[in-house]
Amino acid sequence: MKEIRIHGRGGQGNVTLGEFLAEAAFAGGLYAQAFPMFGSERHGAPVTAYVRISDRPIRLRSQVYEPDHLIVQDMSLFAGNDLTGGLKEGALVVVNTSGPVGDLGIAEGFRVVGVPATELALEVVGKPIINTIMVGAFAGASGEIEMDALEKSVRERYPGELGEREIVAMRRAFEMVQGAVR
Amino acid sequence: MREMMEGSSAVAESVALCRPKVVCAYPITPQTHIVERLARLHAEGRLDAGYVLAESEFTAASVVLGASATGARAYTASSSQGLLLMTEVIFNIAGMRLPVVMTVANRAVSAPINIWNDQQDSMSLRDCGWIQMYAEDVQEACDMHLQAFRIAESLNIPVMVCMDGYILTHATEPVDLPSAGEADSYLPPFEPRFHLTPTDPMTLGAMAGPDAYMEVRMLLHRSMQQAAGTIRQAAVDFHEMFGRYAGAQLDTYHADDAEVLLVSMGSLLGTMKDAVDELREEGHPVGIVKVRTIRPFPRSELHDALHRARAVGVVEKDISLGLEGILCSEIRSAFCGAAETPGISSFVAGLGGRDIRKEQIKEIALGLLSDNTCRVEVTGLDHEVLWRAHEEE
Numbered sequence: 001m002k003e004i005r006i007h008g009r010g011g012q013g014n015v016t017l018g019e020f021l022a023e024a025a026f027a028g029g030l031y032a033q034a035f036p037m038f039g040s041e042r043h044g045a046p047v048t049a050y051v052r053i054s055d056r057p058i059r060l061r062s063q064v065y066e067p068d069h070l071i072v073q074d075m076s077l078f079a080g081n082d083l084t085g086g087l088k089e090g091a092l093v094v095v096n097t098s099g100p101v102g103d104l105g106i107a108e109g110f111r112v113v114g115v116p117a118t119e120l121a122l123e124v125v126g127k128p129i130i131n132t133i134m135v136g137a138f139a140g141a142s143g144e145i146e147m148d149a150l151e152k153s154v155r156e157r158y159p160g161e162l163g164e165r166e167i168v169a170m171r172r173a174f175e176m177v178q179g180a181v182r
Numbered sequence: 183m184r185e186m187m188e189g190s191s192a193v194a195e196s197v198a199l200c201r202p203k204v205v206c207a208y209p210i211t212p213q214t215h216i217v218e219r220l221a222r223l224h225a226e227g228r229l230d231a232g233y234v235l236a237e238s239e240f241t242a243a244s245v246v247l248g249a250s251a252t253g254a255r256a257y258t259a260s261s262s263q264g265l266l267l268m269t270e271v272i273f274n275i276a277g278m279r280l281p282v283v284m285t286v287a288n289r290a291v292s293a294p295i296n297i298w299n300d301q302q303d304s305m306s307l308r309d310c311g312w313i314q315m316y317a318e319d320v321q322e323a324c325d326m327h328l329q330a331f332r333i334a335e336s337l338n339i340p341v342m343v344c345m346d347g348y349i350l351t352h353a354t355e356p357v358d359l360p361s362a363g364e365a366d367s368y369l370p371p372f373e374p375r376f377h378l379t380p381t382d383p384m385t386l387g388a389m390a391g392p393d394a395y396m397e398v399r400m401l402l403h404r405s406m407q408q409a410a411g412t413i414r415q416a417a418v419d420f421h422e423m424f425g426r427y428a429g430a431q432l433d434t435y436h437a438d439d440a441e442v443l444l445v446s447m448g449s450l451l452g453t454m455k456d457a458v459d460e461l462r463e464e465g466h467p468v469g470i471v472k473v474r475t476i477r478p479f480p481r482s483e484l485h486d487a488l489h490r491a492r493a494v495g496v497v498e499k500d501i502s503l504g505l506e507g508i509l510c511s512e513i514r515s516a517f518c519g520a521a522e523t524p525g526i527s528s529f530v531a532g533l534g535g536r537d538i539r540k541e542q543i544k545e546i547a548l549g550l551l552s553d554n555t556c557r558v559e560v561t562g563l564d565h566e567v568l569w570r571a572h573e574e575e
Contacts, residue, residue: 019354023186026356032186035353038297059319059452061349062539 001054003064007083008073011043013131018049020135024149025053033058071134078104094138096130113141113177124169136170140177147174184358189320189350190215192357196324198229199365200331202257204249206234206242210264211297212347213287217259239264243271250280251386253377262289262303276311278387281334289347290534298535299347300499305508311402313341314477316447320355322428328369329416335372336412337405346449368423406478431480433472440469442550443491447473457543468547485516491524493554495546499532506558525554531561
């Protein structure tokens, strides 16, 4: 079983990001589970979402304490939070940042990938919708999620022109991270 | 066909498949997504029902009471404080023998205010005369609604379908929903035994004095006690038609040769099953008894399922303050007068959304293997905080 933890702030589509991953894994013939842990329900408050992917039915309902991968949608959460706590050795960490990932202060032993998701969203989508970009980057860096399945999920949820622009941005992020793993 | 769905959406779709004639609710976290989805289905013309927006849970319960009394299949949903605000009407719905079905998205009760999951809300209403069922996963929560309407309407007893808030309502996982035709063949249209109509006037919920009240209450009590067959048949027929069976009033997991049996209700059972698999691999004879209905209480079935064990650990997300976990007390009552009784211990856990880890379950089971003395424990507490508060007192 693979476990993924997503950190972000209310309004950034953290729960939806988890659902995209779970749906894409399921489309690839695996079992999947996605669920959120809200703080208080308001925009800007820290939100954690969890995804489990397995080749067997998933019964475990506890939160994820030792994730295989980490997705951080808002790098400001690194301040004062132990985001990499419990993270497995060699785990993939995908962070929304336009700066060098070395500046994030993440401990050694993880594969860190930075994606300028906010800039990319403003440029391609025209709005700061970053979760589709982050999920594209995760798919590119991990190689564990099929892009076609992701596209289908995004298109179902966001039909129309906005969704299509998000898919373009998602593809850009997917390609951007090829070979970018630290 | 199985597809990925959020628990609330999947339950709303299942409720729509039950073809209620009246849906009335007031939104409350974590129930909100269920009624939002039903409202959308109604707006899109996919739910042919009266959808009534209420200004409070008290009204929502009153509307479904009235609707059900006119012979309409009626549905509502709530959580926590909302459920408690319904309480007066909830007793009336049961006393008037109206087969309303309600989803409870289980959540802690105030104070302190807390929006996260435990089962204190519905457990506090266990004596209101409703059948109470608890779902283990999203699939069971969906299936349970079809069964619930069938049970309610054949017994004229309302049914609460309880599903853990967030843990199930907000979980996205694979779900298999029946087609409309399949749902229709499992759940035929509601044919009320009695209903209010101007062409044949009658009174429902009339006053019953000391000369009649007890008999009326005993009729409901007896119907509850005799509901086992109906609940079982609903599960058996469902299995036959859809190939899924999650238990009738109970279900068991590795229980036959178990020296320690863990008992629980709802979504914790999933985590528990993973814990038991690991304990079995390590050679420990541990199993699980799942309680699916706390009302009617399956007393003799529980006795039969538990009596061979050395120790029983009841792990539950509620507490009767000043006593112990509620389900544990009731399970003790199943052994009243029995010659041989396992050590039955209460483990209160997960209040107000505190996470319950697989390791905690294993610890409880291993503790019971080495010592079956009856005890009351609260797991996952921060003892330092408690100690400081105690010192200040």
